[in-house]
Amino acid sequence: MAITADEVKHVAKLAKLEFTDDELQMFAGQMDDIIKMVQQLGEVDTTGVPVTSTVAEAKNVMREDVAVKGTDRDQLMYNVPQKDKGFVKVPAIIDESEEG
Amino acid sequence: MDYFKNDLSSIHAGLLNKDFSSKELTTETFKQIKATDAKIEAFLTLDEKQALAAAQKVDERGITDADKLAGIPVGIKDNIVTKGLKTTAASKILGNFEPIYNATVMDKLEAARMIDVGKLNLDEFAMGGSTENSAFKITKNAWDQTKVPGGSSGGPAAAVASGQLLVALGTDTGGSIRQPAAFNGIVGVKPTYGRVSRYGVIAFGSSLDQVGPMTRTVKDNALMLSAISGHDKHDFTSSEREVPDFTAKLNGDIKKMRIGLPKEFMDKGVNEDVRAAIQNAAKTFEKLGAVVEEVSLPYSKYGVPVYYIIASSEASSNLQRYDGIRYGFRADDVKNLEDVYVRSRSEGFGDEVKRRIMLGTFSLSAGTYDAYFKKAAQVRTLICQDFANVFANYDLILAPTTTSTAFGIGEEINDPVTMYMNDILTIPVNLAGLPGMSLPAGFSNGLPIGMQLIAPQFGEETMYRAGYAFEQATDFHKEVPTIGGEN
Numbered sequence: 148m149a150i151t152a153d154e155v156k157h158v159a160k161l162a163k164l165e166f167t168d169d170e171l172q173m174f175a176g177q178m179d180d181i182i183k184m185v186q187q188l189g190e191v192d193t194t195g196v197p198v199t200s201t202v203a204e205a206k207n208v209m210r211e212d213v214a215v216k217g218t219d220r221d222q223l224m225y226n227v228p229q230k231d232k233g234f235v236k237v238p239a240i241i242d243e244s245e246e247g
Numbered sequence: 248m249d250y251f252k253n254d255l256s257s258i259h260a261g262l263l264n265k266d267f268s269s270k271e272l273t274t275e276t277f278k279q280i281k282a283t284d285a286k287i288e289a290f291l292t293l294d295e296k297q298a299l300a301a302a303q304k305v306d307e308r309g310i311t312d313a314d315k316l317a318g319i320p321v322g323i324k325d326n327i328v329t330k331g332l333k334t335t336a337a338s339k340i341l342g343n344f345e346p347i348y349n350a351t352v353m354d355k356l357e358a359a360r361m362i363d364v365g366k367l368n369l370d371e372f373a374m375g376g377s378t379e380n381s382a383f384k385i386t387k388n389a390w391d392q393t394k395v396p397g398g399s400s401g402g403p404a405a406a407v408a409s410g411q412l413l414v415a416l417g418t419d420t421g422g423s424i425r426q427p428a429a430f431n432g433i434v435g436v437k438p439t440y441g442r443v444s445r446y447g448v449i450a451f452g453s454s455l456d457q458v459g460p461m462t463r464t465v466k467d468n469a470l471m472l473s474a475i476s477g478h479d480k481h482d483f484t485s486s487e488r489e490v491p492d493f494t495a496k497l498n499g500d501i502k503k504m505r506i507g508l509p510k511e512f513m514d515k516g517v518n519e520d521v522r523a524a525i526q527n528a529a530k531t532f533e534k535l536g537a538v539v540e541e542v543s544l545p546y547s548k549y550g551v552p553v554y555y556i557i558a559s560s561e562a563s564s565n566l567q568r569y570d571g572i573r574y575g576f577r578a579d580d581v582k583n584l585e586d587v588y589v590r591s592r593s594e595g596f597g598d599e600v601k602r603r604i605m606l607g608t609f610s611l612s613a614g615t616y617d618a619y620f621k622k623a624a625q626v627r628t629l630i631c632q633d634f635a636n637v638f639a640n641y642d643l644i645l646a647p648t649t650t651s652t653a654f655g656i657g658e659e660i661n662d663p664v665t666m667y668m669n670d671i672l673t674i675p676v677n678l679a680g681l682p683g684m685s686l687p688a689g690f691s692n693g694l695p696i697g698m699q700l701i702a703p704q705f706g707e708e709t710m711y712r713a714g715y716a717f718e719q720a721t722d723f724h725k726e727v728p729t730i731g732g733e734n
Contacts, residue, residue: 155605162563162608163570163588164601174605180664181606185552188622191629198624199631201454202680202704203441203484222347226574235572240584 149182150175248275250410251727255319255467258413262310262318269302269318273362276320280364280411283730286392288384289406291325292333293365301362310360316474317360322406322415325366326373326449327458329353332363336449337381338371340569340576340595350447351479352416352458359474367402367415371597372566373423373451375399376669379660380599387656389431390694390728394653397427403461404431409730414462414471418448420455421554422648422673425685428461429648429697432687432726434468434714435461439704440680441486442472444479450565452558453484455677464724465686465714469493472707488705496708497715501535504713505641507542512646512672521647524689524696528717529645535716539645542637546629550674551667553630555603556610556623557678562600563607569595602663631679638703643713647672648685648697672699682707686714687723695723 152175159166159174166174220233229236248258248267261267277295284290298320305318323329326336328346330353335341349357356363370380378386378401386401388394389408396405400417404427407415417424419437428435436459443458450456460471476490508529513522529539571577571591578590596604610619637644649672659666676683681701688698698717702710718724 150609154609158605158609158612161612162604163592164596164604165589165593174602177602177663178605178609181555181602181667182609184664184667185556185606185610185619185623188549188552188556188626189618191546191549191622191626193622193625193629196625196628198621199627199678200624201484202631202678203454204486204488205441205484208480208483218347225347226344228571228575228577237572237587238581238583 149179149186248272248279250413253413254464255315255413255470258319259315263312269305269362270299272318273298273302273320273364276364276412283409283411286387286730287389287405287409287411288386289367289402289409289411290322291335291337291366291368291383291402294332294363297332298362298364305360305362314360315470319361319414320364320412321356321361322364322367322403322412323353324369324400324403324415324417326369326418327352327416328447328449329363329366332366334366334449335383336372337369337383338596338600339382340591342382342576344575348447351444351481352475353447355475364412367406369402370399371600372449372562373399373418373420374562374599374603376422376426376666377660378402379656380597382597385656388653389730391653393655394694395430395656397430397653399423400427400435400461404428404433404435407431407461407463408433408728410727414460414467416458416475417461418456418458419677420452420558421677422670424459424461425648425673425683425697425699426670428685429695430653432695432723432728433461433463434465434684434686434724435459436468436472436684437676437682438472438476438707439486439682441484442476442682442705442707444477444482444485446479446481452561453565454561455558465711465718466494466497468684469497469711486705491708493707493711496712499716499719501532501537501713501716504537504643504709506532506537506539506643506645506713507637507641508539508645509544509547509637510541511544511547516650516671517647518651518691520689520691521649521651521696525645525647525698528688528698531717531720532645532713535720537713542641542644544633544637544675546626546633547675549626550630550678551671553623553626553678554670554674555606555667556619557627559603559607560610560620561607563604563611566600566604571595599663627678630675634675634679634681642709644701646699646701648699652691652694652696676701680704682710684710684714686718689723690726
């Protein structure tokens with residue numbers, strides 16, 4: 148096994164995803180196949196080879212520090228699923244049913 | 248309007264001569280889409296009212312000969328944001344998302360006064376090669392409705408191939424324009440990384456994503472790319488280089504052009520009919536006066552593992568923004584804030600997206616970063632050097648686009664690794680940021696075969712010139728599909 152069900156569970160927690168036991172079994176099996184496939188990179192000698200993180204000709208772009216009008220607040224809030232008086236509405240950060 | 252018998256130039260001439268108005272053309276286009284889309288299922292959203300209003304405006308203002316694209320309908324892959332028009336990325340998590348701004352490519356099409364008729368299906372967040380990962384529908388191949396249209400730009404490819412539209416925009420991160428173009432027998436171009444602005448394109452793998460045109464002819468494709476290219480202050484990876492008129496050098500002359508045929512792209516993993524079609528293409532190029540020689544890209548075989556680590560890592564980071572708070576789907580009956588994140592994401596994303604987020608999170612996490620992400624980024628350098636070595640002596644690379652023709656719906660969807668290997672011939676091009684084109688090069692059992700032309704960075708003119716010469720010398724692009732026994 149390249150990855151265990153417990154490791155898959157840990158990665159899911161980092162990615163803020165949750166799985167049922169059945170899903171966990173399926174994902175663990177598929178992740179194992181995928182990780183075995185990508186592990187073939189181990190056979191390539193990359194001693195001293197630099198990384199490529201971009202293929203763009205990008206360079207730093209500077210501009211004058213001049214204030215410009217931003218996007219209208221109502222516009223920005225347009226797609227918020229739950230809102231109230233111009234604020235984004237979310238449930239309590241602490242679970243009150245458990246914490247009392 | 249029979250799009251099979253027209254191209255952008257003939258439609259433009261018709262509009263210019265007032266043989267028909269843009270409103271008539273647009274009305275007719277919607278009629279055709281409605282007649283065939285029950286079988287093809289290319290569209291997620293149609294925008295008829297807005298499109299007819301835009302067409303009427305074009306008619307009122309009139310067009311000149313310089314307005315090559317004005318008044319002509321276009322379809323847009325649904326991961327390109329359109330102001331006021333629902334944009335879902337074929338995901339439940341964006342099922343009700345109505346953007347408040349336009350992608351830069353949409354502003355450019357609006358400036359060219361094209362008529363956006365609606366949004367086209369894709370694999371969720373452009374992750375997949377069959378369009379079966381859409382949360383909403385499975386698009387069918389234009390040539391055989393039991394086959395996949397390819398992906399992730401399956402909607403745009405099937406819409407153009409079935410004659411619903413002349414042109415559409417797709418996106419390509421690992422082959423998502425070229426592979427469906429090959430499967431549907433049309434022309435699809437992934438431009439050089441940086442040629443087209445990514446602003447307003449829903450991010451998947453930011454170091455790989457590019458927007459490109461999907462058309463039935465090379466010249467139409469060149470016209471579209473000229474319209475959408477150029478620097479954009481909203482995307483600092485977009486190039487400041489001047490954009491040539493990509494149609495300018497389409498004269499059929501490719502004498503002495505040096506073309507490399509990589510032996511790794513022609514091995515036993517590639518279907519026999521596909522290999523034969525590419526060998527025939529090589530002969531056609533030689534007849535046209537080009538020199539075709541075998542070359543080697545030894546590290547290209549590692550493209551798939553490199554890609555799945557890099558693209559998934561970038562995706563896991565890009566998709567953190569879907570948290571159920573500011574836009575998109577939010578799960579019901581949540582107890583606390585953590586629950587909003589976890590439940591909204593778990594209910595909102597489909598399985599393939601979850602697999603990629605998981606692989607990316609794994610590759611980037613403490614203890615695995617060096618062995619996976621860093622290793623992949625190093626092998627990416629070797630793949631880039633492979634291409635640089637070939638392009639030191641050659642103008643262009645010729646290869647198959649895919650290892651086979653379109654596979655059946657449901658055939659590969661439960662086997663991610665097999666599905667991932669489909670992209671083996673297109674992925675290296677994205678990793679190196681090169682322009683690549685797929686165009687029709689033959690048929691096998693009634694299904695189209697795609698040929699790929701790859702140029703050095705910003706070498707689109709060479710690619711189009713060779714593609715045009717090949718198209719003029721062959722008849723593959725003249726074949727059209729019969730949709731559900733009618734046409």
